[in-house]
Amino acid sequence: MNISILYGHPYDKSFNKAILQQVTAHLEQRGAAVKVKDLIQLSFDPVLELKDLEAKFTKVLPEDVAKEQEDLLWADALIIISPVWWGGFPAVIKGYIDRVFTTALVRSAEGVYGLEGKRAYSIFTTGSSEDYIRTSRQKDMLYAANDNLFGFAKFADAELKLLYSVPRVTPEERQAMLLEVNQFVDRIFDLKPGEGESTKDSPSHLALVEDLAKH
Structure with a gap:
């Protein structure tokens, strides 16, 4: 099992870092090959520039994007570990998605889905209850963002x-959270592709289906 972890918290003593360390060790203990993408340490440039757009026509990707796409194709599963800031990803993770998840990779002009069948497991921390x-609808928005990216x-x-x-x-509750995280990523090994939650099972999708049923 090949697993890539996308991580973008700048503080080395954050709980996100503890999650990263816990998840990496647990995955390796279960026999996975793991690549950690610490975007801060990599100094990954999250800004989508003209060169990124031009690559659609020139077919020549920026070197950093080409490398990340190679590793994404290598992975059977992608794990995102991220805080929720102002209702969404930190800019470095959003920028990574903007630049690396190109239309040519995700869905080419010929209708080829380059990442089809892969598996995504997102772990988000929040500062709120x-x-x-x-009630602030942030939960709906986070599930919707997950749906939009991985569903498409x-x-x-x-x-x-x-x-x-x-x-x-x-501290005791944090330890319990780390155990929950272990159980969460265990699903990669314990379930076959397609047996876990998909975008059609998410609260945002189910709410949409319910709303449509009323019309």
């Missing part, structure tokens, strides 16, 4: 784990 994240790219699974109120939990 579950109740606030739900035809990933077999697109699962999302939210960890709430991280700055205010006790």
Whole structure:
């Protein structure tokens, strides 16, 4: 099993870093080959520029994008570990997606889905309570973002784990969260592709289906 981890928290003592270390060790213990993409350490440029757009016509990708696409194609599964800031990804992760998930890779002009059948497991931490994240519609928006990216790219699974109120939990509660994270990524091994949650199972999709049924 080849697994790529996308990580973009700048603080080395963050809980996100503890999750990264825990997940990496756990995956390797289960026999996976793991590549960690620490975008801050890599100094990955998240700004989509003219050269990125021109690559659609020249077929010549910027060197950093070509390398990341190569590793993305290598992976059977992609794990994103990220805080939620202002309702979404940090800019470095959003920029990575903008630049690396090119239309030619995700869905070519010939209708080829280059990432079809891969699996995505997103782990997001929040500073707010579950109740606030739900009532403010942030939960819906996070699931929708997960849907839009991995659903369009035809990933077999697109699962999302939210960890709430991280700055205010006790050390014991953090340890419990780390155990939850282990159980979450175990699904990569314990379930076959397509057996986990897909975008059609997400709260945002189910809410949309429910709304459409009323019309």
